[in-house]
Amino acid sequence: MVWSKIKKRLMNLICYPLQSRIDFHVISYRKAHDQMGRAVMTVDKAEVFNMCSMTSMREEYYREEEIRSEWGEDERDVETILAIQELAHEQLLHEGIYARYDFFSVVSHYIQSPINELLKSDDVLVQALVMLDRRVGKRTLERWNYSIQDEHPLVQRLYTLRCEVENIQITHPGETELPS
Numbered sequence: 001m002v003w004s005k006i007k008k009r010l011m012n013l014i015c016y017p018l019q020s021r022i023d024f025h026v027i028s029y030r031k032a033h034d035q036m037g038r039a040v041m042t043v044d045k046a047e048v049f050n051m052c053s054m055t056s057m058r059e060e061y062y063r064e065e066e067i068r069s070e071w072g073e074d075e076r077d078v079e080t081i082l083a084i085q086e087l088a089h090e091q092l093l094h095e096g097i098y099a100r101y102d103f104f105s106v107v108s109h110y111i112q113s114p115i116n117e118l119l120k121s122d123d124v125l126v127q128a129l130v131m132l133d134r135r136v137g138k139r140t141l142e143r144w145n146y147s148i149q150d151e152h153p154l155v156q157r158l159y160t161l162r163c164e165v166e167n168i169q170i171t172h173p174g175e176t177e178l179p180s
Helices: 003-012 053-071 078-095 100-112 115-119 124-132 138-143 153-165
Strands: 022-028 037-043 046-052
Touching (some): 037 100, 046 053, 046 153, 100 124
16 A cells, blocks of 8 residues: 555544644655665654664664574574564564564554454554544543553653543542542
């Protein structure tokens, strides 16, 4: 699917008060190897999440080296090499380090999946997109109030932004809500 069509479908899923404040950009570098690039999420025209292929590939290489040294495995074993690559990639995704191609795969999964399935996802980018989704109501956002503290900083930031535009008061653990 073409990026313009994907972006249109993605923007249609963002809650109405945030549609003018949130944007996604896909940047290609013509002179880079294989025209690698990055995908960017912006809030109020400020970059909040950068998914650069070059950064992701570099971090994945270093992570693979760490795992190889921990395991002390023979590098000629194809199954071991693939397992190390998969583990390194999974660790990076869990930490929120994405490549541009990861962004496209997550967004296509996000667009095609029902919201109930997305609410249960452990993927940082899916959680971030769920915070912006118009299919997520106020009661669901209120239920997340205390559990959001353990999430990735991007998810916390987008949750705070969404609660702000939806006029939902955020209470932190240990605080009590003042009666109106």
